[in-house]
Amino acid sequence: MAATNVEVWQHATVVDVQDVAAGIRRIVLEPALPKTAEPGAHIDLKVRIAGQEDRRSYSIVDSADGGRRLALSVLKAPASRGGSEFMHTLAAGDTLEVTQPLQNFPLRVGAEQYILLAGGIGVTAMINMARVLKAVKADYRMVYAGRSRDAMAYLDRLREEHGDRLQVHVDDEATSLQVGELVAGADMDTELYMCGPIRLMDAVRRAWTERELPVANLRYETFGNSGWYDPEEFVVRIPRLGIEATVGQGRSMLEALEEAGADMMFDCRKGECGLCEVRVLALAGAIDHRDVFYSERQQHAAEKMCCCVSRAVTSGTGAQSDAVPGRGPAVVTIDVS
Amino acid sequence: MTAAVQTASSTTHKVMGHPLNAWYVAGWDHEVTRKPMARRIANRPLALYRTEDGKAVALADACWHRLAPLSMGKTMGKDGIQCPYHGIVYNSAGRCVSMPAQETINPSATVPSFPVVERHRYVWVWLGDPTRADPDLVPDMHQMDSPEWAGDGETIHADCNYQLVLDNLMDLTHEEFVHSSSIGQEELSESDFVVSHEGNTVTVTRWMHNIDAPPFWLKNMRDKFPGFEGKVDRWQIITFQAPSTICIDVGVAKAGTGAPEGDRSQGVNGFVMNTISPETDRSCHYFWAFMRNYRLDSQLITTQLRDGVHGVFGEDEEMLKAQQQAIDANPDYEFYNLNIDAGGMWVRRLIERMLVAEGRMASAVQAGI
CATH class of the missing domain: 3.10.20.30 (Beta-grasp domain)
Incomplete structure (x- = not known):
């Protein structure tokens, strides 16, 4: 989507930080050049890691007031390359260099049926999508899987917004997601959007292919930061x-x-x-x-x-x-x- | 890096921006086929085609990869289109379903697919926020495909900002001067008119009582009432639906037979259906048709009316093009308004409100004027 991905860099001010789950911090930015974030959009921002400038991408959780306030949520990853640690040092009043919202994960309006699958911190990409699908009265359900409830951000808010359309799976409550069952609930007209750990997404991809569902209806975004193994030197x-x-x-x-x-x-x-x-x-x-x-x-x-x-x-x-x-x-x- | 934002004020814009949260006609239903076609609507180049099931599709006319125009490609499979350059295939949702020389598909490879509705013999497209693309917002042009009306139309590619066409249609005083041989007559500028507005519509009503029918209308009266002679009451009821559709209820009836009070049985009635899709800031696609509610079975009359209106609108086209050229040649001169522009000025007001709501025009208050 070249047209919507012109990088416009701007200053943004951190106006609020708040812990929303174990290790997950919500960071609200006020950008200088506001632009409404479509569902699926992310911003790129400049981080400093060990004195060096680097670049990271974060999904936009919500965009209020025509994009004047953009909320991200960042998991402080134990095996972080340093970006999430930097993000967790931010405090209100700090300024950052950020892009206007960029889009590589567009939500298509008009499908017969939707499944939104969020694994852990991947929920950040799905919150805005769910909100829009609700607003357009789409047939959707949101499936949110995590290791433990206290590490799952926005659970209460999602339950309130989506009621029975939200389905929660928690590993340490023995309600783990069964990917086979999930994909069995999809048919030829279902679009599945997912964001989560590579193992989860890979399992869904396999099940999707096995059921011979249209490959183009399986939508996902990866920032390439999730692997099968913990990173080693x-x-x-x-x-x-x-x-x-x-x-x-x-x-x-x-x-x-x-x-x-x-x-x-x-x-x-x-x-x-x-x-x-x-x-x-x-x-x-x-x-x-x-x-x-x-x-x-x-x-x-x-x-x-x-x-x-x-x-x-x-x-x-x-x-x-x-x-x-x-x-x-x-x-x-x-x-x- | 923000786009130039116009200000909604007492200024009468010479080049009007166009709202994006609106349905615009992309083409006549018969124009959109299995063979892809290119058309730019609201500054966005589109590739238009139909799926095997006949569903109309509007994709951005630029491949994700190197922006080659998809409209030069061919339809493929059930609902796909193949880029003519490197063979990347997209489905009707704009998702890549095949990529050359690799075993997987890059998940980012998509082109925008715009909401489409087929209605009133037209294919309508929505280029703004897709979550607002409610099919109920398609303008009412039901005469286009109602069994009670018959007629046909054409498309004019007009070399002017779309607002100039709207101005033209909202004030028909110009008929006296531009269309003197067909529908013009001096009573047009002599008669009073009433302007009203409500919601997203503006209406201009003009009645001319006990006048001679101009040539176009005399012919129509004689089609229904062979050998008709005498005076008529003539009406023009112009209804604008934001942002760019104007349906004009026109006709004449034997003078004094009660047409102004609602009895049109002694007259002939037509609807001039107009919907204008901005192409660029200085050009537009002007889709029109003339529909009538008498002698429905006569293809001869359908053709005669279409050709007659074709001639009339050809005169407008020439004027609009010349006007746009004069506007561009005189960038330091402003527009001024007359009382006859009341309808057109309400149209501008409604469009400006849409632009302000989309954040694409600063309101007078925001601009500190």
Whole structure:
């Protein structure tokens, strides 16, 4: 949607911060150049991590008064690359550089039936969508899954707004979401919008494909920051260029390679476009594919990876405790374009 | 980086902005087919086509990838369209369903799909906030496809801001000067008119009593009453529906037979159906038709009326184009208003309110005027 994605940078002032769940802070901004945020919209903003400027994307939870007040909600991620920690330092009166709302996850009005699926902090992308679907009297339900109730933001508000249309699943209450059942409730005219951890989204994608539902009716947005494994430090080598770099827990492989002097090609930085593809020559460990560019077959082949989001890990089972002590960091040997 | 915002004030805008939260005609129903077509509406280039099931679709006419015009592509499958450049396929919702040379589809790959309603022989499109695209807001043009009315129309591509067409239709005094050989007569500027407004409509009513029928109307009277001679009572009841539809109830009846009081049985009645879709700031698509409620079975009369009005509107088209050129050639001169502009001025007021509500025109108060 090129037309709506012209980046207009502006100052924004933090006017309110509030904890809305365990580890989740609601941050309300007043931008200098207000613009109404459509459902599914996000803003990009400049963060400072260890003295360096970086850029992060956050979904807009709600947009009041024609976009004069934009609310975000940020989970302080234990394995954060630093962005969420920075966001949690903000206080009323601070100013930031932010874009006007950008749109990569548009809600289409007019579908027969909708399912909105939110996993954990992914709820931030779905709140505005649910509000609009209610306003246009659409046939929708919102499914909200989380680990524990105290870590699920906006539960009360959603219950109040959507009543029986809200369906809540909580792992530690033994009401975990059954993806098969969820997808069984969709038919050819159902559009499913989802935002959540990659495991959840991947399970939905599989079930969706198995039921042979129209691929274009499954809508999701990924900022490429969720993986199958916890991020670990690993080593990347490009023998042809004589480059060896260590990719810290909080950095991407693309960033580490750029810092090491490699001339890298990339675009979306969220694992969608495939431009940052590198060829894997050798691997000590496994690849944590965090992109949506490769098919399952291609990810299993482990011949290529999207270096903007994907990582190397020592563990082969997914549990960090599984990493063999003393085996050292994973090492991936690659070549680039 | 904000777009220039006009101010709603006592200024009479020479180039009027257009509301986006409105239904505009994108084309006649017969124009939109399985073969994609390009048309710009409200400054937005659209690719228009029909699905296999016959549903009209309006997508932004620019592929997500490199913005190549989808209207140059071809329809594909049940409801898709393929970009002519690299073969990316979108469905009618604007979602990419096929991408070249990769096993997956980039989830961001979409083009805007605009709400469409097919009604009154037209395909209407909504370019503003899709959550407000209520089909009940399509203007009432029921004469277009009612069994009680017959007729046909055409499209004029007018090289002027759409507001100039609205001005033209809201004040028919110009008929005396622009259309002197067909429908013009001096009683037009001599007779009184009444203006009223309510909600999103403006009405201008004019009656001319006991006059000679001008050539166009004499012909119509004789179609219904062969050999008719004598004086008539003539009416023009102009109804505007915001932002750009004007239906004009026109006719003549034998003088003194009670038409002003409601008995039109001794006359002929037509409806001039006009709906104008802005194309750019300085051009518009002007869709019109002339519908009548007598001799419904006569295709000859339908064709004669369509061709007759075609000639009349050709005179308007020429004037509107010349007016736009003069406006652009004289950027330092303003518009001034006459009493005859009362209808047109209410139209402007209603459009300005819509623009203010959309945040695309500052109100006089906000602008500190």
